[in-house]
Amino acid sequence: MWAILIVLGIFVGIPVVVGLLLTAAVVWYNKSKTAAAEKALAQGGHGTSFVREMASMPGGEGVLQCIQCGTCVASCPNSYEMQHPPRRIIAMVRAGMRKEVLASNAMWYCASCYLCTARCPRGVKVTDLMYALKQVAYRHGFRYGPTGAPVMYRNFVDSVNRNGRVHELGMMMGYYLGSKPLAMLKMGFIGLKLMARGRSPLKAHTIKDKEQLAAIIAKARSLEAARAKEEVSA
Amino acid sequence: MKYLYFPGCSLDASAVAYDLSIKATAGELGIDLKELEDWNCCGSSPYSSVDELLACCVSARNLAIAEKQKELALVTACSACYRTLGKTNELLKRYPQLKGEVDEALAAGGLEYHGGVRVRHLAEVLLNDVGPHAIAAKVQKKLDGLKVAVYYGCQLVRPRGEFDDPELPQSLDRLVDSLGAKAVPFPLKSRCCGGSLIISDEGVALGLIKKLLDSASFNGAECIITICPLCQTNLDVYQGRVNSKFKTHYEIPVLFFTQLVGLALGKGTRELGIDKGMVSAEKLLTRYR
Numbered sequence: 001m002w003a004i005l006i007v008l009g010i011f012v013g014i015p016v017v018v019g020l021l022l023t024a025a026v027v028w029y030n031k032s033k034t035a036a037a038e039k040a041l042a043q044g045g046h047g048t049s050f051v052r053e054m055a056s057m058p059g060g061e062g063v064l065q066c067i068q069c070g071t072c073v074a075s076c077p078n079s080y081e082m083q084h085p086p087r088r089i090i091a092m093v094r095a096g097m098r099k100e101v102l103a104s105n106a107m108w109y110c111a112s113c114y115l116c117t118a119r120c121p122r123g124v125k126v127t128d129l130m131y132a133l134k135q136v137a138y139r140h141g142f143r144y145g146p147t148g149a150p151v152m153y154r155n156f157v158d159s160v161n162r163n164g165r166v167h168e169l170g171m172m173m174g175y176y177l178g179s180k181p182l183a184m185l186k187m188g189f190i191g192l193k194l195m196a197r198g199r200s201p202l203k204a205h206t207i208k209d210k211e212q213l214a215a216i217i218a219k220a221r222s223l224e225a226a227r228a229k230e231e232v233s234a
Numbered sequence: 235m236k237y238l239y240f241p242g243c244s245l246d247a248s249a250v251a252y253d254l255s256i257k258a259t260a261g262e263l264g265i266d267l268k269e270l271e272d273w274n275c276c277g278s279s280p281y282s283s284v285d286e287l288l289a290c291c292v293s294a295r296n297l298a299i300a301e302k303q304k305e306l307a308l309v310t311a312c313s314a315c316y317r318t319l320g321k322t323n324e325l326l327k328r329y330p331q332l333k334g335e336v337d338e339a340l341a342a343g344g345l346e347y348h349g350g351v352r353v354r355h356l357a358e359v360l361l362n363d364v365g366p367h368a369i370a371a372k373v374q375k376k377l378d379g380l381k382v383a384v385y386y387g388c389q390l391v392r393p394r395g396e397f398d399d400p401e402l403p404q405s406l407d408r409l410v411d412s413l414g415a416k417a418v419p420f421p422l423k424s425r426c427c428g429g430s431l432i433i434s435d436e437g438v439a440l441g442l443i444k445k446l447l448d449s450a451s452f453n454g455a456e457c458i459i460t461i462c463p464l465c466q467t468n469l470d471v472y473q474g475r476v477n478s479k480f481k482t483h484y485e486i487p488v489l490f491f492t493q494l495v496g497l498a499l500g501k502g503t504r505e506l507g508i509d510k511g512m513v514s515a516e517k518l519l520t521r522y523r
Contacts, residue, residue: 058286058329077426081438109438112279112317113426114392118400127393134283148434149283156280160292164274166243175433190471197510199248208272212343213295219342220291223335 003202007195010173011188022181030144030151030179034103037141041099048231050098053136059128066090072116072126082106086116086126089133102140107133108149151179161217164207169200235363237354238300239267240319242312242463243275248471249312249463251507255492256311256356258505262372263364263495270300270308276318279430286325290332291339293322298340298347311356311492313462317389319353355390357461357491358397361405366412374500375522376414382494383420383455384410385446387465391424400424406491410459413498422449427468436475443468444476447484456518457487459494466490470512487515497522 046053054060072079072086079085083104084092092101107130116126134150143150155174159166169191176184194200207213245253260267273296275281282289296319300308310316326333326349340347360369384406392400401424407417427446428439446469450458460466470488477484488511496506497519508515 058325058332077442078431078438081435109431109435111388111426111429111431111439113388113429115388115401115426117393118395125393131279131282131286135286138284149431152430152434153280153283156278157284160275160277160281165246166275166278168243168247172433179434193512194248194471197512199250199510201247205243205246207274212345213274213292216291216295216339216343216345217288220288220335220339223338224285224287227335 004195007202008192011184011191016182016185019182019185022177026177026179026181034142034145037143038099038103041102041140046098050096050101051094054093054129054132057132057135059125060132062122062124062126062129063090063093065122065124067122069121071119071121072124075115075119076110077113077115078109078111081109086130090124090129101133102137102142103146105146106130107137108147110134148175148179151175154178159204161214163204164210164213165205167204169202170204235264235359236266236268236306237309237359238303238306239269240273240276240296240300240308240310240315241269242310242315244312244463244467248467249490251510252311252463252466252490252492254505254507255490255496255501258501259492259496259499262499263360263369265359265364267309268306270296272299276310276315278314278318282318282321287332287335287339290322290325290336293318294326294336294340294347295343295345297322297351297353298345300351301347304350307352307354307359309354309356309359311461311490312464313355313387313389314464316353316355323349323351323353355397355461357390357406360491360495361409366408369409369495369498370412373413373498375498377494377498377522378414380415380518380522381418381454381456382410382415383450383453383458384417384423384491385420385427385450385458385460385465385469386424387460387462388424388426388429390461406459406461409491410494413494415494415498418450418453418455420450420453420455422446427465429464429468432468432472436472437479439468440472440476440479443472444480444482447473447476447482447486450486451484455486457489457515459489459491461491473513485513487511487513487518489515 054063070087084106089106110130112127114127152175155171159171277289277292386403391398391403398405410417428442432439466488493506493508
């Protein structure tokens with residue numbers, strides 16, 4: 001019972017004023033982080049060329065194969081939302097426009113429906129290329145903007161790293177707190193309806209062998225750090 | 235027929251009805267599901283949006299555990315799990331450097347993986363291993379005349395279309411017909427529901443969901459069936475949001491395909507978790523009591 005009351009308080013009880021203030025603070029924080037990432041990117045010193053960097057990633061080889069026909073753009077359900085639709089993004093990668101590509105919202109609007117990949121006459125894995133772009137943008141510090149997606153992904157990944165499984169409720173709350181706290185009020189009703197139907201457990205489900213997963217992740221991280229060092233020195 | 239079962243995180247939460255209906259029907263169809271020991275999240279699209287190597291390692295932990303029971307295929311009912319686990323297999327085969335790093339990381343957890351696990355979707359198992367004829371023979375209550383829009387979504391059929399046509403799949407329509415119901419024409423059956431954009435960019439996803447509801451309704455569907463937990467959540471939980479945003483009045487129940495199969499096998503609505511839907515299917519189903 002008390003748990004329901006607490007959640008009620010969290011979802012609907014937060015006064016709108018606090019929500020507004022929090023939203024302003026979060027928006028400001030996210031913007032300043034994005035600006036810092038852009039600034040760092042503009043300073044250069046990335047070692048290898050952008051095309052080479054992308055082409056060396058799984059799925060990124062596509063930047064070299066594309067014939068600029070535009071089938072991907074015509075197939076994409078969300079290309080109209082993208083500052084640069086897929087065909088143009090590929091052209092921009094080839095032109096070495098690292099900052100413009102990574103700071104754009106394009107790849108964050110990819111919903112992984114794979115229609116572009118299924119249709120591409122050159123066999124470019126456009127969806128995987130979008131993943132590669134997201135990874136590089138994330139690595140360069142674009143963890144906050146220019147859409148809500150990076151913050152949501154970060155909360156999802158944190159949830160997996162912590163519990164071994166995604167806790168949907170915790171992930172959603174983390175996401176809304178870190179991007180648009182005011183929207184939590186709106187979402188509260190949906191959350192309560194889901195809870196009433198037993199579709200949103202309060203407690204996170206965890207795996208038994210968390211240490212094993214943690215050891216695997218730690219090792220992967222250290223391998224990654226070593227690889228990054230090598231690349232810079234090369 | 236014995237399989238390893240990978241439920242995935244959603245089937246513990248927002249799609250708990252999917253899990254209920256699978257457990258209620260599998261046995262009767264001769265499908266013996268053994269839950270994968272201590273499985274973890276497949277990583278889904280968020281993890282590989284952040285870091286490829288880590289995403290592969292997290293996903294490969296499941297495959298490594300599954301490989302210990304070599305003869306069994308790993309079956310999941312979630313399209314995202316199906317795609318993600320399958321993609322990990324593909325990546326490890328294509329990229330030796332990545333494979334080397336994943337091997338090293340898995341070894342840190344005392345695991346190894348040699349690429350021997352076949353990842354399958356439950357829908358495909360039902361169609362190919364059980365088959366519409368065998369299912370039809372088990373039907374207790376024919377769902378005569380129920381008009382169904384079969385929604386395949388994206389990640390079951392794409393990118394490669396190893397299971398069915400990547401744009402206009404037909405196979406599950408036959409399954410629906412074998413239950414006595416009627417699969418209506420549904421041109422958008424494999425179009426995107428917006429996926430996780432419903433969280434990060436609701437407006438964009440609502441537009442996509444509306445198109446699906448428009449198409450299903452235009453073709454006379456009385457309900458939609460899905461094979462993916464996220465598709466079900468988007469179409470069911472957010473249907474009210476579509477209505478308020480676009481001034482529409484949709485009230486189309488969205489069921490998991492296993493719930494429809496369960497109904498035809500004579501199972502109760504509670505047992506199948508049908509009461510967990512946001513859009514009630516009660517009115518529709520009184521016809522079949």
